[in-house]
Amino acid sequence: MKNLDMDLRTRMVELRGQGYSAREVAERLLISERSVCRLWRQYQSLGHVEAKQRGGYKPITLRAHEPLLRQWIEAEPDLTLDRLVARIDERLGIQVSASGLWNRLRAMKLSHKKNDAHGRTGSPGHPEGA
Structure with a gap:
């Protein structure tokens, strides 16, 4: 429209x-x-009828909290994305989607893949080394 x-x-x-x-x-x-x-x-x-902004720049709400995000992930490398979203909401009062958080972590050059030592990255139907 x-x-x-x-x-x-x-x-x-x-x-x-x-x-x-x-x-x-x-x-x-x-x-x-x-x-x-x-x-x-x-x-x-x-007092005006100017059009509201559509699309374009959207402020990144987690930018100020990047050091804390790094700290959480370093302390708990197996922290799931969903648990991290819940922690952000609980402790910071910021509602963020999992995809939004994923994009922020990627921009921070943080891998959020599960630790291989815990065997959580493989397919659930295929045992390791099979």
């Missing part, structure tokens, strides 16, 4: 400000009534 251009957004605010209903504005500008209502609410609460 494409953002409405700023000219259309501005005209919508002008018409609503002149007393036209959301339905009348929608019909006149050929946009949905829902869009008019949403943009009008945004204008009333924020």
